[in-house]
Amino acid sequence: QVQLVESGGGLVQAGGSLRLSCAASGRSFSSYNMAWFRQAPGKEREFVAAVSWSGGGSTYYADSVKGRATISRDNAKNTVALHMNSLKPEDTAVYYCTARVGATPASTARSYGYWGQGTQVTVSS
Numbered sequence: 615q616v617q618l619v620e621s622g623g624g625l626v627q628a629g630g631s632l633r634l635s636c637a638a639s640g641r642s643f644s645s646y647n648m649a650w651f652r653q654a655p656g657k658e659r660e661f662v663a664a665v666s667w668s669g670g671g672s673t674y675y676a677d678s679v680k681g682r683a684t685i686s687r688d689n690a691k692n693t694v695a696l697h698m699n700s701l702k703p704e705d706t707a708v709y710y711c712t713a714r715v716g717a718t719p720a721s722t723a724r725s726y727g728y729w730g731q732g733t734q735v736t737v738s739s
């Protein structure tokens with residue numbers, strides 16, 4: 615089992631950047647696929663980015679953030695980070711860190727069994 619705690623959200627101007635961090639506690643962090651999802655008011659939770667547990671940490675991105683986001687993990691520190699730049703008002707959402715045991719990451723929320731409490735990101739225009 616793994617516990618996840620996000621940090622780094624806040625208010626950012628459009629065009630700016632942010633770094634979200636997720637600290638994991640528990641056993642075998644390196645064996646989990648890690649991902650970030652987000653949920654805006656009135657919308658479903660959507661995939662943002664993921665990094666695999668194997669293969670050198672392969673990364674995956676939603677089309678909406680591709681080229682603007684970078685996900686990374688540090689297995690020695692049990693952390694995963696999400697850097698985003700060129701932020702847009704439509705990036706405003708609660709961002710969640712999540713973990714999944716399996717061969718590869720997934721892009722559907724139901725595939726993940728462990729979730730953090732979320733951190734609010736607000737992008738002002």
